[in-house]
Amino acid sequence: MRPWRKKPTRFTASVTLAVVIPALIVAALYLTSDIPVPILLVVIYLPLQLIASGIAAWATKGTRGIADSVIIVNAIGASLFSVIVLVSVIGSLIVRGLRALSPHFLFQNSVYISPSTPLDYGGIGHSLVGTLLIVFIASLISVPIGIATAVYITEVRGRAVPYVRFFVQAMSGVPSVVAGLFILTIVVATGAFNQSAFAGGLAYAILMLPTVARTAEEVLKLVPDDLRTGALALGSTRARTVLRVVIPAARTGIITAVILGVARVIGETAPLLLAAGNNDQTVVNPFGSPISSVPTYIFNNVALPYPDAVTRAWGSALVLIILVAILFTLARVIGRGRVGR
């Protein structure tokens, strides 16, 4: 797939020159003049780099190489751009959020805390509880339904399978704010429940279901058919085959599906703003009252004109990304473990 990477030494030498010379020129300009950085980068460095690479390419491959060099420079640029953005995001989380982290930050709530309260007091304990509660409720709803959907597609194989897959796909495109709005309409407007962890869990379940169903489907498909045939040959019904043989055989994959589903929703803010509201207290009853969550906490503290509040926002963002990272790592570790066993 990569025949364009052959490298004779003359090529390497020209490439090195082509990279080093524009960089040196720009560095010199940066130090000696006060041309603004954006201009330096876009107007001076980029064209210089393109020209230098073009010359290097022309020298080694003739005119054919020029177009290629443009692509290569830009492709590397795009990759660098992504790396820079990622490093900036993660880096800012650590640099600005680490200060807020402490044991009490993780366990206390915000009942007596105002935005100007210093960092020694208060925390996101109530938000963590809220997130856990909401995610738990969402899993209780979406995991059985998601697995059942996958079972319908791979085991029952009814005539409606293409339609089911279509609807699951369509559901994965529902914006999170719409999911929150929908649950709000049903739940609050009909007076059934107020903003609550339960309502938030329902909204999250809508967002989780497609991920769980799709991943579970892939995992069930991997279970070898001779296991099913073997079970049937022993006098098993279809139902027992699925419940006692196929799903246990796909156990690790299904757990991975659930973890990925949770990781997908755990940072969603809009649905909770609408369906779960906010609360400074630690709430344990899923039906009773509005409840905080980590994304909601961040949302409420972001734009406050108090530096401590903002630091708290960064801190909770850091906690959130750590949670997401743990989930993805868990999924990888479990998935790599006993596949299909």
Add this chain to the structure above:
Amino acid sequence: MSTAEFEDVMDLDIEGVEASTVHPVGPAEMEARDVSVWFGQRKVLEGVNIVFPKKTVTALIGPSGCGKSTFIRTLNRLHELIPGAALAGSVLYEGKDIYDAAVDPVSIRLQIGMVFQKPNPFPSMTIRGNVLSGLKLSGMKRDNHDDIVEETLTAAGLWNEVKDRLGNAAGDLSGGQQQRLVIARALAVQPHVLLMDEPCSALDPASTLKIEETIRELSKEVTIIIVTHNMQQAVRVSDYTAFFLAEEGTPGHVVEQGATTEIFGNPQEQRTLDYVNGRFG
């Protein structure tokens, strides 16, 4: 066979099967009458008539692709699970047609067990769990699970090798051991007939011999029908043999059947003679 047992066979309760407490129920007689098989529009078997006497081993031989595996799957109603499958004729078990509308295919498979070419123990269960899995999956109730595990693994010739590690994962066993485990699993639900579809073709010679020994022992209790590519195996193991053939473009059919000694020693048909002498297939 007593009336009670006969009624048991044809009218099994979905919830569970009460096994006889006296003695494992003996082997049964099966017969295929004029069985023709289709996959969609394509006819793959034509007019198969074979009798399988009690407590015997019958080998089904023939070149690949002539429908032996398809045929054997009609004997325990696994064939119909394939989309587009169709069948004509009847398959008699103890004189009654298993394709009768009143018969529950799930329960029939308790009476007529099957072992496949590729060993397929359940990976999520232990060795002991696998042996007992048939009971769990079919809802059959039997007492003394420990005895069952020991008896079936002994009958399958595997007990001594695994008796100290029944709690290990089934996937840790070698191919030959897995296949014997699968045989023990099939035996645990006390079938009267055991179908075997090329059970040794994926195994090494040592395991093959072990399983052939097992087959000879088992046939004292259970009627065995075995599909095999290996003619020496057929000679070693079977009492009766049926030779299947599918000539170009025509569905498979039985060319000749009879006592194994006759089929191999003194075949009546030229095609049989050619096949057993290795001239084709």
Add this chain to the structure above:
Amino acid sequence: MQLRDLQSAATSHRGDRVFTRTVAGAAFTSLVVLAGIAIFLGLQAIPAFQTQGWSFLTSTGWDINTTPPTVGIFGMLYGSVLLSVIGLVIAVPAALLLAIFMVFLSPPRLAKVLTNLIDLMAAIPSVILGLWAFYILNPTAEEWQILLNKYLGWIPIFENTSGNFLGTPFIAGFVLAIMMIPIITAVAREVLSRTPPDLINASEALGCSLWTMLRYVALPYGRGGIVGGVMLGLGRALGETIAVFFVLKIVFETNWDKIIESGGGSVATLIVSRFGEVSGPLELQLLLAAGFFLFVMTLVVNVIANLIVSRTGRLQK
């Protein structure tokens, strides 16, 4: 010859019938939910039209103090599209270049590292991106936009009359681009890596350059899939709420093309920004009506995207 009836016996097992029906019922939950959303929100749209008429969709403004309220979401609808387009202009070339790099240029280990990086980007919750954009991107982008305006301000889209370069559609579009890049890159990479190796080897044997191969072999082959991936990214961007909310200054006027001028809107941010101060059930209903149109918009884009992706998948087989 009488064929045996296999079907009625095979499925007649009582336990299996119950099982099949239960599982099928659960499987249709997604349909029920989608229909539910369409119906519940759609029911809210009707009164909105009754009181507002078509101006709900064609005008821009949010004055709830008049009776009936004069409300129009055109500016928001336009804004959703504008922001997404800005995002696409940035994201599509970047994603394509990334995909080309990963598939055709980079050493395998580097490609793997980049893949993990892109997945990491995809996993970042939008609230965190919004936080980062508000405190880090916004000020940085201000400098870039000022320069853009200084030297290229004669082009209409780079005009800025207010002197305010914070909270512009450009910045919001940029954040959307960061969200779209992982999606589009993943699809493009998948599609490009399926280019038949024979075609690639043949072009190399013929002495083609990378660019020629891309232009005549890989990109045409992967065109359908890439378009599908772009539309998936578009669907994501249209529905994005929080990150845009943090970054964009919401004004109830249609910002047609002043992308580096402060002010803009999108339907999703409209809902979230008005939700906290909803004055009563009437205003809530109008917000729900807006939500209905957002739902329809994203549904249409997503359905088309999936059709394209699945159809070209089949063609390529």
